[in-house]
Amino acid sequence: MQVVITGGAGFLGQRLARQLLAQGSLPDSTGQLQTISKIVLVDIVAATGFDDARIEQITGDIADSALLERAITTESSAIFHLAAIVSGQAESDFELGMRINLEASRLLLERCRICGHQPRVIFTSSVAVFGGELPAVVQDNTALNPQSSYGAQKAIAELLLNDYSRKGFVDGRVLRLPTISVRPGKPNKAASSFASGIIREPLNGESTVCPVGPEVRLWLLSPRKVIACLIHGYTLSTEALGARRTVNLPGVSVTVGEMVAALERVAGADVAGRVEWKHDPAIDRIISSWPGAWDATRATSLGFTCDASFDDIVRAYIADDLSVA
Amino acid sequence: MQVVITGGAGFLGQRLARQLLAQGSLPDSTGQLQTISKIVLVDIVAATGFDDARIEQITGDIADSALLERAITTESSAIFHLAAIVSGQAESDFELGMRINLEASRLLLERCRICGHQPRVIFTSSVAVFGGELPAVVQDNTALNPQSSYGAQKAIAELLLNDYSRKGFVDGRVLRLPTISVRPGKPNKAASSFASGIIREPLNGESTVCPVGPEVRLWLLSPRKVIACLIHGYTLSTEALGARRTVNLPGVSVTVGEMVAALERVAGADVAGRVEWKHDPAIDRIISSWPGAWDATRATSLGFTCDASFDDIVRAYIADDLSVA
Numbered sequence: 001m002q003v004v005i006t007g008g009a010g011f012l013g014q015r016l017a018r019q020l021l022a023q024g025s026l027p028d029s030t031g032q033l034q035t036i037s038k039i040v041l042v043d044i045v046a047a048t049g050f051d052d053a054r055i056e057q058i059t060g061d062i063a064d065s066a067l068l069e070r071a072i073t074t075e076s077s078a079i080f081h082l083a084a085i086v087s088g089q090a091e092s093d094f095e096l097g098m099r100i101n102l103e104a105s106r107l108l109l110e111r112c113r114i115c116g117h118q119p120r121v122i123f124t125s126s127v128a129v130f131g132g133e134l135p136a137v138v139q140d141n142t143a144l145n146p147q148s149s150y151g152a153q154k155a156i157a158e159l160l161l162n163d164y165s166r167k168g169f170v171d172g173r174v175l176r177l178p179t180i181s182v183r184p185g186k187p188n189k190a191a192s193s194f195a196s197g198i199i200r201e202p203l204n205g206e207s208t209v210c211p212v213g214p215e216v217r218l219w220l221l222s223p224r225k226v227i228a229c230l231i232h233g234y235t236l237s238t239e240a241l242g243a244r245r246t247v248n249l250p251g252v253s254v255t256v257g258e259m260v261a262a263l264e265r266v267a268g269a270d271v272a273g274r275v276e277w278k279h280d281p282a283i284d285r286i287i288s289s290w291p292g293a294w295d296a297t298r299a300t301s302l303g304f305t306c307d308a309s310f311d312d313i314v315r316a317y318i319a320d321d322l323s324v325a
Numbered sequence: 326m327q328v329v330i331t332g333g334a335g336f337l338g339q340r341l342a343r344q345l346l347a348q349g350s351l352p353d354s355t356g357q358l359q360t361i362s363k364i365v366l367v368d369i370v371a372a373t374g375f376d377d378a379r380i381e382q383i384t385g386d387i388a389d390s391a392l393l394e395r396a397i398t399t400e401s402s403a404i405f406h407l408a409a410i411v412s413g414q415a416e417s418d419f420e421l422g423m424r425i426n427l428e429a430s431r432l433l434l435e436r437c438r439i440c441g442h443q444p445r446v447i448f449t450s451s452v453a454v455f456g457g458e459l460p461a462v463v464q465d466n467t468a469l470n471p472q473s474s475y476g477a478q479k480a481i482a483e484l485l486l487n488d489y490s491r492k493g494f495v496d497g498r499v500l501r502l503p504t505i506s507v508r509p510g511k512p513n514k515a516a517s518s519f520a521s522g523i524i525r526e527p528l529n530g531e532s533t534v535c536p537v538g539p540e541v542r543l544w545l546l547s548p549r550k551v552i553a554c555l556i557h558g559y560t561l562s563t564e565a566l567g568a569r570r571t572v573n574l575p576g577v578s579v580t581v582g583e584m585v586a587a588l589e590r591v592a593g594a595d596v597a598g599r600v601e602w603k604h605d606p607a608i609d610r611i612i613s614s615w616p617g618a619w620d621a622t623r624a625t626s627l628g629f630t631c632d633a634s635f636d637d638i639v640r641a642y643i644a645d646d647l648s649v650a
Contacts, residue, residue, distance in 0.1 A: 094492065132569065133466075141458075143466045144484070145569070152488035156481045159469070163477035167419065244457065244470070 001026055001034035002075045006062055006108065007083035008041025011183060012124075012226060014049075016080060017041060019227050021052055026078060027235055029120070029171070034077075042071045043083065063104040068111040072119075078234050079121045081108055086190035087128055087150035087286060094149055101153035109160055113169035121161065122233045125176045125246070127219055129155040131289035138294035140248060147289035148191070162245045173233045173241065178221040178251030178306075179290075181259075182317035191286040195220065198256070199263055199314055202274035203322055211280030214257030217292025221251045221306055222313045224320060229304050240302060250296035250306035252313065262310045266318070326351055326359035327400045331387055331433065332408035333366025336508055337449075337551060339374075341405060342366060344552050346377055351403060352560055354445070354496070359402075367396045368408065388429040393436040397444075403559050404446045406433055411515035412453055412475035412611060419474055426478035434485055438494040446486065447558045450501045450571070452544055454480040456614035463619035465573060472614035473516070487570045498558045498566065503546040503576030503631075504615075506584075507642035516611040520545065523581070524588055524639055527599035528647055536605030539582030542617025546576045546631055547638045549645060554629050561627060575621035575631035577638065587635045591643070 003020060007013045017039050020026070025033045039055055041047050046057045060067040062083045072079065083104060090097025105123070112119055128151030129144045146152040158174050165172035183196040194211055195218055201208035221229070229249050241247075254262070264272035296304070307313045328345060332338045342364050345351070350358045364380055366372050371382045385392040387408045397404065408429060415422025430448070437444055453476030454469045471477040483499050490497035508521040519535055520543055526533035546554070554574050566572075579587070589597035621629070632638045 141468045141470075143468045145466075146484070146488070147491070149488055149492065152484050156484050159471070159477050159481050159484075163471070163474050166472070167474065 001028065001036050001077055002038045002040070003036055004040045004042060004071055004076045004079045006042045006071075006079075006081045008057070009043035009045050009047040010082060011185060012180075012223070012230075013041060013043065013080070013082050014047050015223060015227050016082070016230055017047070017050070017055065019231065021054060026231075028077065029238070031237065040071055040076070042067070063099045063107060065107050065111065068107055072108070072111045072115060074115045074117045076115075076119055079108070079112070079119050080230060080234070081105065081121060081123045084124070085150070086188055087126075087148055088191045088193070088283070089189035090150035090153060091148055091191075091286065097149050097153055101150065102156055105157040106160060109164045109170060113164065118168060118171055120234055121170045121172045122230055123157060123161050123172065123174050124230070125154045125158050125174050126151065127176070127179060127290040128286075129158065129176065130291045134291050136293070138248070138291040140295065140298055142294075148286050158246055165245050166243070171238055172245050173236065174246040175229060175233045176246060176248045177226060178219040178249060180223060180226055181218075181220045181313060182321070183223065184317070184321035191283050192218075194283070195259075198260060198275050199317060202263060202271045203267060203318065207274045207276060209276050209278045210256060210260075211278060211283040212256055212287050213279065213284075214255060214260070214277070216256045216284070216287060217253060218256065218259070219251040219253055219291060219293050220310065220313060221249060222316045224316055225306055232304055236302060247299050247302065247304065248294045248296055249304055250299050251293075252307050252310050253293035254310045259310055262314055266311055266314045326353065326361050326402055327363040327365070328361055329365045329367060329396055329401045329404045331367045331396075331404075331406045333382070334368035334370050334372035335407060336510060337505075337548070337555075338366060338368065338405070338407050339372050340548060340552050341407070341555055342372070342375070342380065344556065346379060351556075353402065354563070356562065365396055365401070367392070388424045388432060390432050390436065393432055397433070397436045397440060399440045399442045401440075401444055404433070404437070404444050405555060405559070406430065406446060406448045409449070410475070411513055412451075412473055413516045413518070413608070414514035415475035415478060416473055416516075416611065422474050422478055426475065427481055430482040431485060434489045434495060438489065443493060443496055445559055446495045446497045447555055448482060448486050448497065448499050449555070450479045450483050450499050451476065452501070452504060452615040453611075454483065454501065455616045459616050461618070463573070463616040465620065465623055473611050483571055490570045491568070496563055497570045498561065499571040500554055500558045501571060501573045502551060503544040503574060505548060505551055506543075506545045506638060507646070508548065509642070509646035516608050517543075519608070520584075523585060523600050524642060527588060527596045528592060528643065532599045532601060534601050534603045535581060536603060536608040537581055537612050538604065538609075539580060539585070539602070541581045541609075541612060542578060543581065543584070543612075544576040544578050544616060544618050545635065545638060546574060547641045549641055550631055557629055565627060572624050572627065572629065573619045573621055574629055575624050576618075577632050577635050578618035579635045584635055587639055591636055591639045
């Protein structure tokens with residue numbers, strides 16, 4: 001059993017690889033557990049800190065078909081396609097977003113089609129595919145109406161993965177992720193970067209700026225639950241999934257004000273006091289176009305699970321990622 | 326005022342060109358009428374029968390960016406992007422459909438972005454973007470769920486045109502067309518080819534095969550109304566259209582059985598008796614995934630109009646296209 005992870009040097013890619021190394025096996029398409037012999041991490045830079053013979057790293061441009069030919073072969077049974085340009089950057093650098101979020105996804109699917117072995121491809125989509133006038137709770141049949149280039153590119157890749165699956169070229173699974181919180185590390189160029197920063201920075205003793213108002217509602221999932229959902233998304237049988245390859249993952253619906261209140265409950269008023277409110281219209285425009293909740297009935301019935309509360313998400317960050325000074 | 330029509334040698338493209346030559350002018354983006362000085366027809370073959378100095382023909386591959394550079398310049402104020410591989414052919418020749426319906430659309434929008442003059446781009450989409458479990462009447466906010474590669478490619482091009490419009494690279498208008506009936510000429514490789522054939526062939530004294538049952542419901546628009554909608558779609562002010570660039574055009578909702586009954590009312594039982602019913606599962610699968618009606622309230626409020634009845638559509642074909650033997 002060989003696994004490919006694009007964006008393999010990124011935060012989710014590395015964490016997924018570590019989890020797969022730890023568990024050591026995945027079921028094949030018949031449900032039989034198979035030992036993982038190789039995990040190929042594909043990214044623009046190499047991941048560091050892996051000391052395992054099963055890890056192979058391929059660095060380069062994911063939108064280069066020659067690189068994809070090296071990365072994906074008829075032995076690649078599970079392909080986690082996580083490589084992406086994040087929302088804020090795809091908005092400011094249109095060409096880069098189109099090349100990585102759209103063209104690389106198309107080339108990856110073409111590579112799979114040409115290989116002809118119908119691999120399982122797990123693709124991460126986003127709340128950003130929705131926008132405009134939305135119901136209070138987005139439904140499975142709510143129309144996509146992205147209000148950012150990132151959202152449009154993700155929506156297009158969803159359609160591609162669905163059609164390549166319908167044609168039998170891949171066995172695709174699109175997981176629409178809630179916003180991930182709390183990401184460890186540094187702020188990034190995602191419009192939603194603050195959704196981690198307002199928890200992470202105060203817990204690390206630093207002040208931070210929240211660019212949207214406390215009334216803004218977000219749909220959140222912790223990194224540990226995202227990894228579990230990715231692996232569950234791979235594991236699901238084709239029959240259980242049916243014709244519709246897109247699944248709205250479960251999450252926790254909270255306002256930004258409630259997030260800071262949870263931080264205060266878990267870590268105290270001094271920590272929560274490190275959040276400074278300073279409105280940023282560009283970020284607010286993108287974030288406010290995203291749904292604050294969607295109906296995850298189908299995901300739940302398929303066995304996907306989420307965090308119990310945002311307090312739990314804060315505690316998970318403290319347990320998994322907060323380094324002791 | 327210069328106009329570009331891709332698919333300009335096709336049935337709709339030629340008819341649109343003739344209408345534009347006849348009316349001689351179009352409003353510019355400020356609403357001022359401007360004389361049409363040039364109409365560039367872009368297609369894989371040249372259109373015949375045009376004897377007008379305003380017509381320029383460019384033949385070649387629409388998915389070739391060098392050809393698009395010649396066809397589209399900063400002088401191209403109105404671009405009607407009609408070139409497409411039809412549904413049945415895009416399903417049987419996946420690569421060709423992807424290249425023309427997706428890649429050429431992307432390259433055309435890229436060419437406009439690089440030109441930088443924000444032309445009005447009128448793009449024709451289709452009932453085929455919908456599918457799966459549908460409400461009896463599709464609404465503006467019904468989720469796209471194409472069940473054919475043609476539908477997926479049209480849905481992707483819709484998303485691209487919306488995002489390029491949001492970014493200000495083009496002033497795009499997506500018109501979702503009902504199935505066009507009655508097309509003149511010969512059967513084509515569209516799954517919906519029969520929707521014209523079951524009227525056209527009997528009126529021309531020929532027998533014809535209907536591959537779906539009489540209970541199948543279609544959403545139809547005549548060629549003359551399609552041309553009027555294309556020009557109206559160009560003419561609409563950007564303000565009237567607003568942020569959502571996709572319009573579900575009005576149409577006539579009839580079953581295939583009602584179509585043949587209308588043919589009998591207009592042309593007699595002998596003519597209608599030339600329809601032979603012979604089920605084709607491949608065509609039925611695609612056609613039955615399309616909606617038989619959608620809510621056209623927004624289109625109607627924007628001033629788009631359709632035929633009054635299918636009887637009128639049959640009469641329009643007889644008036645416009647039926648050659649007297």
